[in-house]
Amino acid sequence: MSAPDFDLFVIGGGSGGVRAARIAAGYGAKVAIAECDRFGGTCVIRGCVPKKLFVYASRFSDEFEDARGFGWTTGEVRFDWATLLANKDREIARLEQIYEGNLKAKGVTTLATRARLDGPGAVRIADGRRITARTILIATGGRASRYGDIPGAANIVTSNEIFELKELPKRIVVCGGGYIAVEFASIFAGLGVDTTLMHRRDKVLRGFDEDLRDGLMEALAARGIRLVMNEALVGVAECPGGFNLALHTGETLETDLVLSAIGREPATFDLGLETAGVKTGARGEIIVDSFSETTVSGVYAVGDVTDRVNLTPVAIREGHAFADTVFGNKPTQVDHSLVATAVFTTPELATVGLSEAAAREAGYEIDLYKSRFRPLKNTVSGRNERMLMKLVVDRATDRVLGCHVLGPDAAEIVQTAAIALQLAARKADFDATVALHPSVAEELVTMREKWVPA
Template identity: 60%
Template structure:
């Protein structure tokens, strides 16, 4: 008789949990996964996928306008929010079904319900009388939106609710300065909503290269988004069908919708982890080692719940590495030092490696190559949107330390460039690569002149 009900029990059927469950089952483990909402997790159900669909929808307003410069006469246009939401929901349903079928095909048992940890090997499912035992438990519950404790916060929404609004608001205030905030500001603005974005710091997109941050601010302002830095809401009042916001500088704003995108926190509250002896960090994240193992030998965690690098592809890689190591007999660790990423702002951004500030702090001498220009498509359309590209190079070894791009297709380009940077490519190897013409991306292999700037280390 088996000592445990399962070899592996996964709590959370998001990207990381699903990948770990499938790979472990393929190695022959008996696996179950519990999910209290829908299979697919934040990315598929209420994150990356529906957000990207909304980004596509919001681009058409510019596309219709640009078409005139190429000889097209576009007739009267009309946008219907309910159609977009309905079509999005159908696509999410389709993806949800694929995730379920893939788990079932791998032999993974799916259990509907909220799971909590009772001890190192025991799980309780809400609504199930019997406790379940497993040799190992993998926590992959992701993160949840953070909302500040201010008067009237109950009138605000997060990105979760933004995907299901009954009506498209006429005016919206987006609060925050990260991926989700700038992406939704662009979405709402592109769909014709009067959009304001507030950020409590001096410049949004903290942690990204300063040139990208500055230029994105300029471009979003040109598109009509009202950006307000060093601004935050201290209270929200609902009156006469409107939301009245009081800001930290005393200013007041009336709007129809307030969406908070002020970060996400690990979704560990009430999970029973601390009671089981699992060490949690200051933000509630599961503290893990390089193999995603927690302080309890039989309990592991992957994805946003560990607060290492909160991106879907990272969660997938962590889940796969866990299964390979524990059930595949391999020694696989995830390298979090070089992570290509895209921000589906408008214009789009792609980045990999070190920022200029980080490079100057870590290396004695840094060479900077950068260029800004109007892409070919924008010449006939008369669009004033600029494309920007930047290479950061270690002057001594010639190794490319970072690449930062803003412009159409930046996310697609940075995926390929990420391979080169991960492999340790040099500037000479970039230069030796024949350009693809005419493309914007050819600038990455044709920039020869260094940008002259004072070399001041961040520590100074």
């Protein structure tokens, strides 16, 4: 029996797959990776990175307005969508080259093709070749969910197409209530687009702390975003100058563009999983154990395709842990319990640890510390937007279980706070930390009075 072609074959060139391939190659493995689109995956090509660039662009409208309160006289201000797109494309191309270049520098064979399983220990690529490998890693990520069966669904764009719009619309309706929906609603509103956010539930960001959810909805509405809750899209019809949207309550809306941000699903379609006996769950996610191995020995999966914690840094950590375990002789499991996350709306929010509701559901007796205030910058600029900071504390041990922030630089603040929570910091440790003044983050170490619900 001939030796396998590779020690490791990775299907998917996103963040998790690329990290796994590089680390495995560093351990001396002979590695190949196949990507049918562009190296970098969703995050780099049509996700986190271009989204954040759009976020930066959308926030300059605030900066120009706030500058007046600080003595600046601003002249004519114009925004050019084409310039933003061209500069975004240039940066994405640069990052893509870095991703692929780093793989090649480690000796990884890169294949610009689609690959699917072809039984245990083998894959078949688009040109028909069958390639064997001792270990196979599936890292195909997720894909945008689409409206499948409503009239006019073909007229709806997703987060894939939104980054390639030729023109900035005058009006947009964003459907959904998760990260992507609220972020793009915020982006387009900041760019001057008449924006409506429509969601089938009563609040956005299910699973986040209730104070963050309420505070964000209040802030988005104050910024002129029309919030249409408990509503769903049932049809899209073309009309002069745009589209007419039929809603399930019988209402209608007119708009120039409809963005579906109703969620994402594991990208397991046509991967040949059945040929190897790899089992999937109810949403199509690949079932794995704590070491990311599937139900088939020698076949692993990391990242959004497993539908555990669907965040790029988690996929990277899982990919690294997989390589350490299989090729580095260092068995490593990823702890998914304390993962910080941010939503890059304006204002942005970030969180790590347990929400108030989750802490109660877990059986903790908790103390709450909460503060709402206007950041110093807003007092002179005249902006009324307020900051929210909240700590959830275990009453029995004084351990900080959750940290939640809504306001400027929330992500930067929570990333640092996450280290403290990872080290099991107590509220007394926060209290013993000298404040850095003047800063908004100092509020985390100066909150002394327990908050009691009215």
